[in-house]
Amino acid sequence: METKYLILGAGAASSWAVRGIRQEDKEGDITIVGKEPYRTYSLPLLSKGFIQGRYPEDKIFTVKEDFYDTNKATFIHSNGASSLNTSKKTVELENGDEITYEKLLICTGGSPLKFQIPGSDLRRIYYLRTLDDAKRIKAAAQSAQEAVVVGGSFIGIELSAALRELGLSVKLLMMEKYPWQNLVPEEIGKYFTKLMKEHGVSIYVEEKVIEFAGENGLANSITTESGEVFEGDLFGVGVGISLNIDFLKDSGIEIGKGVVVNEYLETNVADIYAAGDIAEFNDLILGTSHLTGHIENAQFQGRTAGRNMAGAHEAFSQVTAYDTEIFGTMLMFIGASQYGNEHIIRGNTEEPLGSFSFKDGKLVGALLIKPGGKEIRAVRELIELADSSLLYYKDVFSDPNGDLMGLLKELKDPAY
Structure with missing residues (x-):
């Protein structure tokens, strides 16, 4: 079998990569190979509602049943990659079939x-x-x-x-x-x-x-x-x-903590990209390479990788966020707080409203408890500023009523 675009994995990065490809190339053949018998669904909803019975099975899928047909894509389910030959541009599947590709995206995720x-x-x-x-x-x-x-x-x-x-x-x-x-x-x-x-x-x-x-x-x-x-x-x-990348052994693709990619999400081997949980990417905002394993990161990386596979030249630069909800209380993770070396608690320590993490004076991440939409947007943009003076505004960050949007406007326009 031959295909122009081959995507290994059928999760969030995969479906968004299909959309990214179609933004640039309306006709090129797309083939997706997924280990499970299902189209893309929301992993977070499994523990946030499906197990409890709040969401029936048909409500956790994030693409419609006709998604692949609509996007002129072939979906091979209940299968996976067993080996990759980068010189021949072929992938051998677990059932023995072989697929020849022009461009390859690896977004195979992880296993417990x-x-x-x-x-x-x-x-x-x-x-x-x-x-x-x-x-x-x-x-x-x-x-x-x-x-x-x-x-x-x-x-x-x-x-x-x-x-x-x-x-x-x-x-x-x-x-x-x-x-x-x-x-x-x-x-x-x-x-x-x-x-x-x-x-x-x-x-x-x-x-x-x-x-x-x-x-x-x-x-x-x-x-x-x-x-x-x-x-x-x-x-x-x-x-x-553990990352599902064992099949890449001896492929020549650089492996660090994950599959090492540049700012365009391309590996050291031409025409091969990686996205999602497995991608060890160059974070242009934080100035470090790392793995990020959550759904929004997978979505945005998938879209960027898909567009670049189809001819775009777009660097991945995105402050991503994800949340967890425990007994009705939401905790929003924005950026990468784990890389901070100084933390400021918002509100009092017994009943905090969140925290902000700084590295070299720059805001690199935040945790917000029961946040509002404007607050989330302000924090994303404050991280994107990469402004080393932000730590001087400790009072704004620690004050439970601190005006983050006002601070953002002031930094963007001192005349504000």
Whole structure:
């Protein structure tokens, strides 16, 4: 099989890449290869409503059933890449088929990291990454009573909240001292710890899981390094992902923490691009190369990569944002707070409204609790300014009523 544009992966970056290609090239053949049997759907909605029953399956898809036909694209589902030959410009699929391409986009995402400890092969242990994973958890929750969830980042926290909403008793175990420890200041983490406890989630910090135990092939307890034993009849695990890039071994594509790309999202091999979770990209705003694993980043990178595959020459420069919602309280992540070396809490430390992170005086990221639309827009643009004087305006950032939009206008137009 031959195609002009080959896209490996069928997630958010993939569908937005199709749109990007079609902005520049209305007719070139597009082929998409996806591991799952589904068209693009929203990963965040799995834990933000699907498991709880708030969203039926047909409401989580982000493209219509006729999306591929409308865009003159061929969708090969339930398949994946097994190897890439960059000199021949061919990809071999897991079923043995071979596709020859002119331009290639790799956006294969990640898979859950799985425990390799005693008992980790028992049933009733669930990982959440795909729609089928969510279906299994949703079904198991109908008869379960006591859930034990492992992981102090997004999946662990959101899954704990989802299962609690379904009426299960929930214990959340994490190695960290508070939720999202690698991403948020302690004040924000402790605020959400308190919120989750108020809604009935029992939280155990600095606990390392060393063993699952069970009977008749079914897990019924977890043991941690401290000697604590936590019993349950449903076990959820969210301890990170591994990138789906093993098939690139020996391909000649540069691999660092992920697939290394330049500001145009092109790899070191001509005509091959990467986007989404796997792309280690040159962040023109922050001045550093890094991975960013969330849906908005995948969407915008996919669109840019698609346009560039089809002849554009557009650098990716975007302050992206994503959110989580825990028991009705939204936390918005804007930019990359984890790269800041100085943090300012907005409001008081007991009931913070967010935080702002600075590096070399420049605003690089923010966390906003229950934000408004204007506030989000102002923060995005303040980060884009890359102004090293922003730290001088500490009072505006720390004041819960500080006028961020006014500050933005003042910096853009001193006569304002």
